[in-house]
Amino acid sequence: MYRIRIHGRGGQGIKMASRVLGTALFHAGFTVQDAPKYGAERRGAPIFSYVRADRQAINERGTMYRPDLVVVADDTLLAVPAAGTLLGIDAHAVVLVNSRDSADTWRHRLNLDAKLVILPSAAETADRANLPHIGATCAGAAACLLGLVERDVLARAIAEELDGLGDTVVAANQASALAAFDALAGQSGLVQEGVTIAAADYQAPQWIELPFEDASIAAPDIRAAANSVQVRTGLWRTLRPVIDYDHCSHCWWVCSTLCPDSAIRVAEDMPVIDYDHCKGCMVCVGVCPPHAIAGIPEYLAQQQESARATGGGADDTETAQR
Amino acid sequence: MTEQRFKRMKDLPSTHLLGTGTPMCSGCGGLEALHQIYDVLGDKTVFVNAAGCMTLLSVYPFTPFRGSWLYTAMASAPAGAQGVRDALDILAQQGRMPAQDDLGVVVLTGDGSAYGMGLSATSAAMDRNLDFIYICYDNEGYGNTGQQASSATPHAALTATSGGSRGYPGYKKDLFGIWAAHRPAYVATVIGSEPLDLARKIEKAREMKGSRMIIALAPCPTGWDYDPKDSVEVGRLAVKTGVWPLKEYIDGKVVHTRVPRERAPVEDYLQLQGRFGHLFAPQKNTALLEEIQARVDTYWAGVEPQRPAS
Numbered sequence: 001m002y003r004i005r006i007h008g009r010g011g012q013g014i015k016m017a018s019r020v021l022g023t024a025l026f027h028a029g030f031t032v033q034d035a036p037k038y039g040a041e042r043r044g045a046p047i048f049s050y051v052r053a054d055r056q057a058i059n060e061r062g063t064m065y066r067p068d069l070v071v072v073a074d075d076t077l078l079a080v081p082a083a084g085t086l087l088g089i090d091a092h093a094v095v096l097v098n099s100r101d102s103a104d105t106w107r108h109r110l111n112l113d114a115k116l117v118i119l120p121s122a123a124e125t126a127d128r129a130n131l132p133h134i135g136a137t138c139a140g141a142a143a144c145l146l147g148l149v150e151r152d153v154l155a156r157a158i159a160e161e162l163d164g165l166g167d168t169v170v171a172a173n174q175a176s177a178l179a180a181f182d183a184l185a186g187q188s189g190l191v192q193e194g195v196t197i198a199a200a201d202y203q204a205p206q207w208i209e210l211p212f213e214d215a216s217i218a219a220p221d222i223r224a225a226a227n228s229v230q231v232r233t234g235l236w237r238t239l240r241p242v243i244d245y246d247h248c249s250h251c252w253w254v255c256s257t258l259c260p261d262s263a264i265r266v267a268e269d270m271p272v273i274d275y276d277h278c279k280g281c282m283v284c285v286g287v288c289p290p291h292a293i294a295g296i297p298e299y300l301a302q303q304q305e306s307a308r309a310t311g312g313g314a315d316d317t318e319t320a321q322r
Numbered sequence: 323m324t325e326q327r328f329k330r331m332k333d334l335p336s337t338h339l340l341g342t343g344t345p346m347c348s349g350c351g352g353l354e355a356l357h358q359i360y361d362v363l364g365d366k367t368v369f370v371n372a373a374g375c376m377t378l379l380s381v382y383p384f385t386p387f388r389g390s391w392l393y394t395a396m397a398s399a400p401a402g403a404q405g406v407r408d409a410l411d412i413l414a415q416q417g418r419m420p421a422q423d424d425l426g427v428v429v430l431t432g433d434g435s436a437y438g439m440g441l442s443a444t445s446a447a448m449d450r451n452l453d454f455i456y457i458c459y460d461n462e463g464y465g466n467t468g469q470q471a472s473s474a475t476p477h478a479a480l481t482a483t484s485g486g487s488r489g490y491p492g493y494k495k496d497l498f499g500i501w502a503a504h505r506p507a508y509v510a511t512v513i514g515s516e517p518l519d520l521a522r523k524i525e526k527a528r529e530m531k532g533s534r535m536i537i538a539l540a541p542c543p544t545g546w547d548y549d550p551k552d553s554v555e556v557g558r559l560a561v562k563t564g565v566w567p568l569k570e571y572i573d574g575k576v577v578h579t580r581v582p583r584e585r586a587p588v589e590d591y592l593q594l595q596g597r598f599g600h601l602f603a604p605q606k607n608t609a610l611l612e613e614i615q616a617r618v619d620t621y622w623a624g625v626e627p628q629r630p631a632s
Contacts, residue, residue: 010347011544042347043544164485166604220382225365226341228379228386233343253331257517258554260346260354262338277342281349281543282551295551 001054002030002146003064003194006138007085008073009236011043013135016161017071018049020139020177024149024157025053033058044236044279046083053148060197067093068194069145070114071138075099075121076299078110080235089114094191096141098134100299117145117187119180133176140177147189154181229277233261237280240301241273247292255284255293328521335361341386345378349550351557352376352459352540354514356430359457359538362524365389368406368425372399372440374432375466376459389425397439399429400447403454426455426528433460433474436537437495448504448533455527455534461542462494469545476565477617478610480597481545487600488610493617497537502571507532509571513539515557519568519579526572539566547596559591564618567625578625585622588615 004021008014015036022034036049050064065088075097077083089095091113097106098119106116119141136158143149149157155174162170212218252271256264263278264271273284285293327333340357352375360367365388371377373396380391394402407427413419431440436458444456463481464470471481473495484490502509507530512520520538527534541557543550560566561580565588568580589611592598601607 042345043550044348045345222380222383222385224385225388226339226386228341228343228384231343231345231384233345236348251331252336253334253517256336256338257331257334257358258354258515260348260350260357260514260553261342261344262340262357263342265338266336274342279348281553282549283349283354283553286551287554 001052001058001060001194001196002069002148002191003067004051004053004069004071004142004146004191005048005064005067005087006050006071006073006142007046007048007077007083008134008138009043009077009238010045010047012073013133014047014073014138015049015135017073017135017139017142018051019161020136020154020157021142022051022053023161024139024143024154025051025146027153027157028149030054030148031056031058033060042236044238046077046080046235048084064088066090066194066197069093069142069191070095071142072097072099073134073138074238075101075106076235076238078106086110086112092192092194094145096138096145098138115190117141117184117190119184133173136173136177137180140180141184143177144181144184144188145190147191151178151181154178232276233279234274234276237275237278237298239280239282239295240275240298241278241280241282241284241293241295242301243271243273244292244294245270247290249290249292251289254287254289258287259284327525328518331518334358334517334521337361339365339388341388343384344386345381346375347542347544347550349543349553350375350540351514351542351553352432352461352538354553355459355512355520355538355540356457358514358517358520359512359524359536360387362521363426363428363455363528366423366425367428368392370394370399370402370406370427370429372396372429372431372435373466374435374459375461376430376432377466396431396435397443399431399435399440400443400452400454400456403427403429403456404447404450404452407453427453429454429456431456431458432465433458433462433497434464434472436460437474437497438472441500444501444535445504448501448506448535451506451532453531453533456536458497458535458537459540460497460537461540461545463542463545465542465545469542477614478598478601480547480600487607489597489600498569498571501535501537502576504533505574506535506571508534509537510535511537511539511567511569513541513557513561513566513568515541515554516561516568516580523570523579526570545597547599548594552594556591556594559586559594562586563588563591564622565591567621581622581626585618588618 006014006017018034022032026032030053033052052058072085077085093114095114096117100121103116103118143154158174159170250269252266255271256266263274282295285295340360346353368390370392372394460474462474463472468482470483471490475490476494478489480489508527510523541553564585569578
């Protein structure tokens with residue numbers, strides 16, 4: 001059985017990727033399961049979907065603990081433990097990362113035995129609508145690494161799954177998927193089929209027995225006020241709004257009120273963006289009367305930050321003062 | 323009536339009560355309205371939440387609220403509110419709770435519950451003149467489960483359950499009219515992209531007794547298919563085009579709090595949203611667009627003579 005897990009963010013087309021891959025494998029003669037993990041996922045939040053494909057009936061269900069191929073559509077997720085991108089990866093697994101960084105860099109960062117393949121990210125654009133179809137790209141790349149699906153079957157699967165969205169959308173997704181399929185042609189068939197897991201080998205998780213408690217203890221009561229601030233929704237962000245305080249006219253009542261997430265607080269008549277929680281919706285960029293807020297790609301902002309932290313030019317004056 | 327509290331945008335609260343870190347979508351128009359509403363209502367508020375997107379606000383062990391939150395089944399939030407109100411009243415009557423500890427009871431539901439499943443319980447609550455505030459965040463579909471059509475879905479919109487070249491065949495239910503027909507203390511429509519109008523109405527509702535009913539149109543990037551950055555623009559256009567009339571029912575009369583001087587064509591509002599994309603491509607569906615425009619025009623033809631003084 002082949003087990004494929006696809007990780008991305010809500011809105012990137014990760015569910016679509018698993019459907020396309022599943023349909024393509026079905027047309028290639030496999031019995032297929034494909035499903036997104038259903039839960040409280042929201043646009044920008046880490047999500048995953050999975051595909052199982054086998055020549056015989058599939059009896060496995062639920063979470064995939066030993067994937068043969070893991071696709072990571074957004075490399076920032078690798079640093080988010082809650083996303084679980086690396087769950088169950090061993091030397092047998094192939095990890096495909098959509099990234100600007102090299103395989104060597106990721107091998108060094110992750111220290112994994114797994115075979116790492118990089119799918120080079122497209123250049124960032126300020127308008128997210130112009131980004132290529134990452135779901136389709138991942139499906140195409142995964143299909144190539146599996147080496148089980150022909151090019152035209154992949155194109156047909158996309159046409160079927162996106163039927164109803166119009167010819168333009170289908171064609172654009174096909175182009176993205178096939179480009180990725182072709183780009184990885186040298187590594188076609190890299191993914192090895194995983195072993196069938198026998199019920200006899202099942203090892204029970206290390207359950208923790210919880211005694212039945214009185215309702216005052218057992219009920220899921222939350223007694224803290226506004227403790228949701230402990231959830232770092234800033235991790236959802238792909239674009240970062242940055243206030244240019246030289247042009248800010250201090251009309252905080254606009255951005256601070258209209259920010260859906262209450263992530264712009266007011267300090268001494270100035271709006272201050274809370275990057276731990278800003279989800280990067282960019283509403284503030286659009287509503288700022290003096291246009292003093294710009295949206296920059298999050299990865300660039302992080303690069304600039306780490307350059308400053310490791311003693312880049314910006315900190316020279318501070319060092320001199322010390 | 324202290325409309326004085328919010329004369330200008332500058333008078334809006336500069337501190338926000340609702341915690342950050344909620345699982346709502348990036349650019350959520352419902353969350354935008356809710357955090358503004360909470361800032362005006364204050365922390366002495368208990369929320370009774372029917373199943374919907376905002377159920378996820380308080381998922382154990384986290385909550386963005388500063389007080390209690392109670393989760394009910396989809397049709398039962400007003401019944402839950404009755405229980406909470408009664409409990410508070412009994413505590414006060416028996417001298418077990420000082421008067422200053424009393425809480426405002428607020429129901430929070432989506433349109434699936436408000437326009438559909440929960441309407442019967444809401445009607446009964448208004449019949450009893452339950453002392454509560456009802457807030458419906460209306461994103462015109464069952465957003466939490468993938469935007470299936472609800473009875474708040476507008477004509478021609480694409481949803482998970484209404485596709486094709488004509489979209490949703492039904493018409494958005496007039497919940498404001500249905501609620502107002504019960505003659506409750508207050509009914510109002512608001513939207514997060516018009517914070518001053520919203521704050522004035524919530525302040526008005528806060529100071530009243532009895533059933534106070536609020537419908538907040540909640541632009542929804544996920545369900546309506548537009549870039550999250552456009553949430554405020556979509557909301558402003560809903561008002562400018564007259565698609566979302568800002569109004570209130572008070573003392574037995576309906577008053578429009580914002581009558582657009584020159585209404586923008588509804589196309590301006592529709593074409594920002596993917597759910598109406600089929601009206602513009604592959605070719606423009608002029609007949610359907612004119613039908614939608616005509617409905618808006620007919621509505622305002624009955625309103626425009628009564629322009630507000632301010």
